[in-house]
Amino acid sequence: MVSTILMFGLNHLSIWHLVLIIGFIAVTKDVEIRFNRKDLGWMVCFILLNVFSFYMNPPKQLDYEMVLAVLRVGFYFSLFKIVTAMTAKNMLYHIEGLLSNWQKTQFLIMMILALLIIYFPLLLAFSPGNMYIDSYSQWGQAMGGIPLSDWHPVLTTLLMKLSYKLIGTPVVYTWMQVMGSIMVLTYFSKQLLDLRLKKSYILLVVFTILFTTLLLSNMVTLYKDNLYNLSLVLVTLFLVRIYFIEPTWLQHWSSKIIFAFNFNVVLLGRHNGFYVGIAFLVIWFLFSFDKWKDVAIIMVLTALIFMGYHTLLNQRYAIVPGSxxxxxxxxxxxIGAGVDAGKPLTEKQNEFLDQILPRATWQEKYTPVMIDPVKFHQDFNKEFINTHQKELLKNWLTIGQQYPLLYLRAELQQIRPLWDVNGWEHGLPGTQMFHYMINSPKAYYDPYLQHYDFAVEPLRNLIAEWSYQQAPHDGVHKPFITSVASVSILILFASSFSVIFSKRWTYLLILLPSLLHLGTLCLAMPAYNIRYILAPVITSMMLAIIFKVVSTKALISS
Structure with a gap:
C-alpha cells in the first residue's frame, strides 16, 4: 500500500490504477503471507532486470526513475506474494455455497451491462470510430478510395467495407470490436465462475485487465490487430474449457464449428497469425492423444473455411499484393544498427546498402526502436529490395557474423515491451497512452471522408485533457501501463519454464498460442507497440488466476 501511494504521488499511477489496487488490497485482506528464501532469489532477479533496463536505456531523470524502480520492485513483489499465498478459503466458494445456474447468469448479465456502461462514454466521444496511423489507409481501402491490398489483413478491411456499405461510417466495425472485447471478458468470467472463484475476485481481475492493458482505447480505435488479439485470447480460453473445466466440450459439433471459425480469424486477422495458427494446430494434433479425432476434425473444418474464404475473395476482389x-x-x-554505429563495412556491402538508401540517410533516420523512419523515407528503394532479396539476406548474415553483439542489442531494443520493466520512451504516438490515440489529426481523414467528425467533441476533448494530466508524454514520465505489459510478458515466460521443468504439459499447451505469437514478433516483426502484444498481456493476466485456481483445487482434491 505504501508503494502504491508513493507511486501515485509521483504521477506514475492514474486514479483508476489507485482504485483498482485499493480494491485488490480490500479483497485479499484475509490472505496470510509468509516469506521464504526463494523470495530473495525472485527479488534479486527483478533488481537485476531493472539494472539491465537502466544500462540499455539510461533514463533522462536517473534519480526519479531509480526511486520509481525501487517502488515497483516492492509493488510487484508484494503482488506476487499475495497471489501465491491465496488459498481455497480466500478465493473459492465452498461446495455448499456454490452459485446456481440462474445466479451465474445474473452475474454475467450484470458484467455485460457494466462493461457497456464503461465503454459508452468512449463510444459517445469517438463514434463512429477513432483512427490512428494504419487506420487511415485501411479505411481508405474499405471506402474504395485506395486499391484493396494485403498490406493490411484483408479480412478486417472487408469488415470495415461492410460497415461502409451499410451506413457509410466505420461505426459497425467499431461496435464489432467493442462487443468482441465484452464477449471475451464475459466468457472469461464464466470460466472463473465454473472454477468456483468468488465474484469479488472475478470483478477485480476483469477490471484490472480493462484498465491496465489499453483494451478500452484500442477497441474504439480502428486497429487491424484488435480482432486477431481477441480471437487469440479466445483460443486460450477454449483450451482452458477443454482441459480444466469441461473435457467433453470439444466433442460437440457446435463447439468444433465455433473453434474453427474463431481460429480462422487468427489465421486471417494478422500477417503473422497464419504461422501462429498453423504451428499451433500441428503441435496440438501431435500431442492431443485421446482428443486427436476432435482436433483432426477442427483442422479439416478450419481448412475448409479458410479455402472457402479465399475462393470467394478471389472471385469477388482483385487483391494487390503487398511489397x-x-x-x-x-x-x-x-543492418541499420551497424550503419548507425558507424561500423566499417566492405566496399560491396556499402554499395549494396547505398542502393537501398544513402548511408547518411540511414544514420539520420535510424532509431533503435523501429525501422519505419527508414522504410518510409522518400528515398527508400523498396523495389531494389524486392528484386534483390537473396542478396539482402546474404549481406544481413555476413554483417551479423562481423558484429553479432550489435545485432543482439538491436533485437533487444526492438522488442523492449517484452522485457523493459521500467517502461520505454521512444515517443511513438499511440504506443503508451490513451491520449495519443485520441488526438488524431483531422487532415488525415479528408481524402477518405470529407465530413468526418467525432460525435461529441467536448467529451472527446475532456478525455484527452484528463489523459494528458494522468500520463504526460514528455520523455521523462513513463506510465505504469508500460511496466504492466513487460511484467505480464515476463510472467508468461517464467510460467512456461516452470511448467516445462515440472512437466505439466497441459499448462504448456494452453500457454502455446501466446508464446508462438511472441516468437513470430521476435523473429520477423517489430514489437514496439502495446497493441502488438495485447493478446499475450491479457492472456498472462487471465492464466495467472486460472492456473492459481486450478492448482489450488488440485491440492484440495489430493
Missing part, C-alpha cells in the same frame, strides 16, 4: 520488402523489418533493423 515483399515489408517482411524484412527486423533484417533492416539489424
Amino acid at each position: 515483399p520488402s515489408e517482411k524484412y523489418s527486423m533484417v533492416l533493423q539489424h
Whole structure:
C-alpha cells in the first residue's frame, strides 16, 4: 500500500490504477503471507532486470526513475506474494455455497451491462470510430478510395467495407470490436465462475485487465490487430474449457464449428497469425492423444473455411499484393544498427546498402526502436529490395557474423515491451497512452471522408485533457501501463519454464498460442507497440488466476 501511494504521488499511477489496487488490497485482506528464501532469489532477479533496463536505456531523470524502480520492485513483489499465498478459503466458494445456474447468469448479465456502461462514454466521444496511423489507409481501402491490398489483413478491411456499405461510417466495425472485447471478458468470467472463484475476485481481475492493458482505447480505435488479439485470447480460453473445466466440450459439433471459425480469424486477422495458427494446430494434433479425432476434425473444418474464404475473395476482389520488402523489418533493423554505429563495412556491402538508401540517410533516420523512419523515407528503394532479396539476406548474415553483439542489442531494443520493466520512451504516438490515440489529426481523414467528425467533441476533448494530466508524454514520465505489459510478458515466460521443468504439459499447451505469437514478433516483426502484444498481456493476466485456481483445487482434491 505504501508503494502504491508513493507511486501515485509521483504521477506514475492514474486514479483508476489507485482504485483498482485499493480494491485488490480490500479483497485479499484475509490472505496470510509468509516469506521464504526463494523470495530473495525472485527479488534479486527483478533488481537485476531493472539494472539491465537502466544500462540499455539510461533514463533522462536517473534519480526519479531509480526511486520509481525501487517502488515497483516492492509493488510487484508484494503482488506476487499475495497471489501465491491465496488459498481455497480466500478465493473459492465452498461446495455448499456454490452459485446456481440462474445466479451465474445474473452475474454475467450484470458484467455485460457494466462493461457497456464503461465503454459508452468512449463510444459517445469517438463514434463512429477513432483512427490512428494504419487506420487511415485501411479505411481508405474499405471506402474504395485506395486499391484493396494485403498490406493490411484483408479480412478486417472487408469488415470495415461492410460497415461502409451499410451506413457509410466505420461505426459497425467499431461496435464489432467493442462487443468482441465484452464477449471475451464475459466468457472469461464464466470460466472463473465454473472454477468456483468468488465474484469479488472475478470483478477485480476483469477490471484490472480493462484498465491496465489499453483494451478500452484500442477497441474504439480502428486497429487491424484488435480482432486477431481477441480471437487469440479466445483460443486460450477454449483450451482452458477443454482441459480444466469441461473435457467433453470439444466433442460437440457446435463447439468444433465455433473453434474453427474463431481460429480462422487468427489465421486471417494478422500477417503473422497464419504461422501462429498453423504451428499451433500441428503441435496440438501431435500431442492431443485421446482428443486427436476432435482436433483432426477442427483442422479439416478450419481448412475448409479458410479455402472457402479465399475462393470467394478471389472471385469477388482483385487483391494487390503487398511489397515483399515489408517482411524484412527486423533484417533492416539489424543492418541499420551497424550503419548507425558507424561500423566499417566492405566496399560491396556499402554499395549494396547505398542502393537501398544513402548511408547518411540511414544514420539520420535510424532509431533503435523501429525501422519505419527508414522504410518510409522518400528515398527508400523498396523495389531494389524486392528484386534483390537473396542478396539482402546474404549481406544481413555476413554483417551479423562481423558484429553479432550489435545485432543482439538491436533485437533487444526492438522488442523492449517484452522485457523493459521500467517502461520505454521512444515517443511513438499511440504506443503508451490513451491520449495519443485520441488526438488524431483531422487532415488525415479528408481524402477518405470529407465530413468526418467525432460525435461529441467536448467529451472527446475532456478525455484527452484528463489523459494528458494522468500520463504526460514528455520523455521523462513513463506510465505504469508500460511496466504492466513487460511484467505480464515476463510472467508468461517464467510460467512456461516452470511448467516445462515440472512437466505439466497441459499448462504448456494452453500457454502455446501466446508464446508462438511472441516468437513470430521476435523473429520477423517489430514489437514496439502495446497493441502488438495485447493478446499475450491479457492472456498472462487471465492464466495467472486460472492456473492459481486450478492448482489450488488440485491440492484440495489430493
